[in-house]
Amino acid sequence: MQQRMARGEAAALGELYDRYAPLVHNLAHRVLGDDDAADRVTREVFGHLWEHPDTYDPRQGSIRSWVANVTQELAIERLRQTEAAAYEASGDASEEQFTALEEKIRRVSAAARADYIVSSMPAPLWDALKLAYFQRRDYHQAAADLGVTEEEARRRLRLGLQLLSTANTRAGEGSSSPGAPGIGGAR
Amino acid sequence: MTGPLDGGHREGGEPDEPAAVPRIPAPRPAADDLPLGRTPPPAPPPPPTPPPPPTPAPETEPEPPDPDHPAAGPAAEAAQEPAPEQAKKPEPAQEPVPQQAQEPEPAQEPEQAQEPEPAQEPAPASAPEVAHHVLTSLLGAWALSVCSPEETTLVEDHLTECAPCAEEALRLRDAVGLLHPESNLDLDPLLRSRVLENCLGRRPARIPVPVWAAPYDAETARLDALLRDIPDAEWHAPVRLKWFERERSASRRTTVAGVIGHLLTVDGVVAGALGLEDPLGPDAPVAPAERTEVFWRTCARPPTRALHEPWRELNHTLIRTVSFAGRGAADLSVSYGAFALPLRDALLDRAFECWVHGADIAEAVDYPYEPPSGPHLFEMVDLAARLLPATLALRRRSGLAGPAKDLVAAGAPGRSLRLVVEGPGGGDWHIALDSPAAIGSPERSVGSVALDAVEFCQLVAGRVAPEDAAAGQEGDREAIRDVLFAAASMSRI
Numbered sequence: 001m002q003q004r005m006a007r008g009e010a011a012a013l014g015e016l017y018d019r020y021a022p023l024v025h026n027l028a029h030r031v032l033g034d035d036d037a038a039d040r041v042t043r044e045v046f047g048h049l050w051e052h053p054d055t056y057d058p059r060q061g062s063i064r065s066w067v068a069n070v071t072q073e074l075a076i077e078r079l080r081q082t083e084a085a086a087y088e089a090s091g092d093a094s095e096e097q098f099t100a101l102e103e104k105i106r107r108v109s110a111a112a113r114a115d116y117i118v119s120s121m122p123a124p125l126w127d128a129l130k131l132a133y134f135q136r137r138d139y140h141q142a143a144a145d146l147g148v149t150e151e152e153a154r155r156r157l158r159l160g161l162q163l164l165s166t167a168n169t170r171a172g173e174g175s176s177s178p179g180a181p182g183i184g185g186a187r
Numbered sequence: 188m189t190g191p192l193d194g195g196h197r198e199g200g201e202p203d204e205p206a207a208v209p210r211i212p213a214p215r216p217a218a219d220d221l222p223l224g225r226t227p228p229p230a231p232p233p234p235p236t237p238p239p240p241p242t243p244a245p246e247t248e249p250e251p252p253d254p255d256h257p258a259a260g261p262a263a264e265a266a267q268e269p270a271p272e273q274a275k276k277p278e279p280a281q282e283p284v285p286q287q288a289q290e291p292e293p294a295q296e297p298e299q300a301q302e303p304e305p306a307q308e309p310a311p312a313s314a315p316e317v318a319h320h321v322l323t324s325l326l327g328a329w330a331l332s333v334c335s336p337e338e339t340t341l342v343e344d345h346l347t348e349c350a351p352c353a354e355e356a357l358r359l360r361d362a363v364g365l366l367h368p369e370s371n372l373d374l375d376p377l378l379r380s381r382v383l384e385n386c387l388g389r390r391p392a393r394i395p396v397p398v399w400a401a402p403y404d405a406e407t408a409r410l411d412a413l414l415r416d417i418p419d420a421e422w423h424a425p426v427r428l429k430w431f432e433r434e435r436s437a438s439r440r441t442t443v444a445g446v447i448g449h450l451l452t453v454d455g456v457v458a459g460a461l462g463l464e465d466p467l468g469p470d471a472p473v474a475p476a477e478r479t480e481v482f483w484r485t486c487a488r489p490p491t492r493a494l495h496e497p498w499r500e501l502n503h504t505l506i507r508t509v510s511f512a513g514r515g516a517a518d519l520s521v522s523y524g525a526f527a528l529p530l531r532d533a534l535l536d537r538a539f540e541c542w543v544h545g546a547d548i549a550e551a552v553d554y555p556y557e558p559p560s561g562p563h564l565f566e567m568v569d570l571a572a573r574l575l576p577a578t579l580a581l582r583r584r585s586g587l588a589g590p591a592k593d594l595v596a597a598g599a600p601g602r603s604l605r606l607v608v609e610g611p612g613g614g615d616w617h618i619a620l621d622s623p624a625a626i627g628s629p630e631r632s633v634g635s636v637a638l639d640a641v642e643f644c645q646l647v648a649g650r651v652a653p654e655d656a657a658a659g660q661e662g663d664r665e666a667i668r669d670v671l672f673a674a675a676s677m678s679r680i
Contacts, residue, residue: 008393011507013386017379018408018499022415025374039378043385050386114365132331133366139328140335151324158327158359165362 001063005053013050020067021046023119027068030112031075037082041075048074068116075112076105113167121163128156129164317341323352330359373416376409376557399517399531400509402538402563407502409556410545414447414495417552422492426551428544430649431675434587437649439680443551444490445483446544449680451498452482453540457533458501460521461508466501474524476680509534532570539567543648558641564612568640571647571674572606572616576623578673587676588669591621601625604666605635607659612640620666634662636670646671649678 004012021042028041048070049056056066083101118126124146131142143153322345328334329342346353387395396404422444429438441449453475455466465471472478483490509516509530521533528536542559549556558564582588595601602625603617617627637659638646645651653671660667 008390009507009510010383010387010392010394010396011503011510013383013392014379014396014404014408014506015503017382018411021374021379021382025378039375039381042378043382046382047386047389051390110365111367114362114367129331129366132328132333133363134368136333138333138335139331142333154324154328156327157331157333158324161327161330161359161362162355164365165358167365168358168361 002053002056002058005050013046016049016063016067017046020064023064023116024067024071026119027071027112027115028075030115031072031079031108032082037078038075041071041078044074044078045071064120065116072109072112072116076109079105079108110167114164117163117167121160125156125160125163128153129160132157319345319349322349323355326352326356326359330356330363374412376412377560379408380405380560394510396506396510397514397517397531399566400506400534402559402566403502403534403541404506405563406538406541406545406559407499409559410450410541410548411499411502413545413549413554413556416554417443419492421552423489424551426547428547428680430678430680431652432679434672436652441483442489443548444492444494446548447494447498448482448486448490449479450541450544451494451501452478454498454501454505454537456523457505457521457530457537460519460530460533461505461512461516463504463508466497472524473522477524479680505534532573535566535570538563539570539644539648542567543644543650558644559612561611564640564644565614568608568612568614568643569616571643571677572618574677575606575670575673576619576625576627578677579618579620579669580623582669582673582676588673589665594621595625597622597624599625600628600631602666603627603629603632604663604670605629605632606643606670607635607637608640608643609637610640618670620669632662633666634660634664636660636667643674646674647677649675651675 001012001016005016024045025038025042028045029035029038032038032041045067049067055070056063060066080101083104087097087101128142128146131137131145132139137145139153139157140150142157143150146153146156148156322342325334325338325342329339332339334342342356346356423442425440426443426446427438427440428446428449429436431437451466455471456473456475456478459465459473467478467482471481512519517529517531519530520527521530538559546556548554559567579588583591593602601619601621603619606616606618608614608616617629617632619625619627620633638656642651642656646653646656653668653675656671658667658671
């Protein structure tokens with residue numbers, strides 16, 4: 001795919017969009033909370049991917065994670081710009097507001113990472129989590145619903161949360177460097 | 188470089204990191220000796236250690252995550268993407284463990300290995316015991332508050348005395364806060380063309396998709412988006428396909444999946460003309476209706492969602508192939524048996540069919556489905572208008588259209604009907620009535636008929652009967668009738 005993009009094959013771009021547009025739009029929406037802004041970021045993201053196919057390094061992960069990284073970076077950048085512009089417009093750019101913005105960025109970054117993790121999580125784990133969390137089934141019932149042993153149900157719930165918890169872990173790490181981690185090799 | 192979503196990469200993950208980490212509280216009573224009936228301590232225990240980094244003990248720490256194999260994303264994704272949802276229960280679900288869940292399983296192993304079964308034996312009858320591994324296995328359920336009250340008590344007791352478990356419990360509780368319903372925001376179907384346009388403006392394609400393939404690209408993408416949105420069961424929703432045959436409406440029942448099979452089957456004609464593999468095999472007939480019947484008949488079982496992927500793949504292959512084929516490919520002849528079309532028209536016709544059947548599917552599953560964009564709709568109307576004179580001639584030979592009244596020399600203006608198509612995609616056409624060799628001409632117009640672009644397309648698709656086409660008419664009634672019926676007769680299954 002990357003080679004086809006690098007070659008300038010428009011058909012590859014269409015395929016890339018078909019495969020990843022829902023992911024990109026959802027992540028952007030999670031960060032920005034607004035449909036129009038998510039549309040704009042989606043446009044920027046694909047523009048970036050198409051212009052810089054060489055920033056994808058297969059050794060760093062899948063195309064999917066590359067796409068997600070670029071999305072998160074550009075969405076956060078936009079969030080930062082809009083919020084900063086709002087502060088300036090109000091003529092009130094205090095230290096507290098800056099801190100609040102950083103906190104917000106930390107929060108939405110974790111939420112977006114969590115979405116990404118969920119979207120890449122093996123379906124059996126997500127199914128178990130959905131039963132437990134959204135349908136409030138206890139794990140004995142969840143096991144019965146899924147047709148697995150209770151031990152397996154416990155395992156899936158724990159493993160699912162473990163995967164999800166890495167979204168928070170990295171949020172903590174990221175907060176020390178507000179510059180937001182770069183896109184694969186693009187910095 | 189590794190971004191935030193790659194998983195695994197930890198900045199500053201020096202080898203001595205574990206030293207900075209609180210150690211497991213000193214030797215504790217065998218973790219496995221928790222008696223069942225203890226009085227419950229106050230719920231959610233305070234974290235025994237300050238926040239992260241969650242590393243239990245140096246010697247049990249698995250090697251730091253390998254940046255070359257980022258954990259969460261790719262690993263989990265590899266496990267998910269290929270297999271259909273259920274098939275992969277045990278194995279793939281486990282795969283992420285080694286990379287992802289660094290602490291839990293491995294961390295326990297040593298303890299359990301050292302004090303395994305024997306630990307249970309010394310404390311017999313007094314109270315039932317719960318093994319450490321059982322307690323840790325409950326942590327996820329506990330964090331989600333889906334344990335029984337007894338289990339909750341057990342876990343919470345344990346957490347007061349087992350730092351690694353307490354740490355994990357806290358982490359998993361925090362993770363619960365990240366759960367929110369899958370957002371299924373519908374992507375604006377028009378976003379795709381805006382996004383692609385922007386991309387190609389920023390960096391022009393060296394191998395573009397030919398303009399005449401654009402409607403096919405857009406329509407298949409729209410249908411694909413709809414198909415991705417509908418649940419498995421809807422693939423079996425009944426769909427009635429309609430067309431116009433022997434001067435009246437005909438129809439046939441199938442399912443959503445059956446329609447996709449039909450589209451795949453007929454797209455296969457174009458694939459065959461391009462030298463690609465025919466999805467129906469080398470000896471398949473070329474006539475669309477016949478092919479479809481063969482496909483439906485030879486389906487061992489009712490078609491399912493499994494057709495989605497091959498259909499979409501064929502779309503992509505066709506688009507890719509015509510992109511590489513270059514300019515000359517546009518006029519390549521695609522034979523449908525009774526008639527043939529140049530490739531550019533054949534692909535436009537496939538786009539038209541894709542829209543029409545997409546709308547059938549959308550109606551069957553109660554989804555909104557818009558008409559194609561104005562420029563694409565225009566191309567579709569134009570194709571039908573261009574095919575009308577030959578269709579009229581064919582019908583005349585079967586006695587289905589009035590006789591030719593004024594045959595002119597080939598290329599000369601002949602008697603014409605003005606076709607006024609309104610709305611987006613609309614325009615004016617002059618349909619030569621007496622011979623496909625004549626040129627439609629405003630000067631020799633005998634009347635006009637006006638209708639909306641979408642309605643005209645529905646007429647051509649056999650969705651609207653010629654008698655019912657709410658058309659504004661003026662002039663030669665017979666000519667109008669012949670043209671409307673000829674338009675309807677172009678429909679097929």
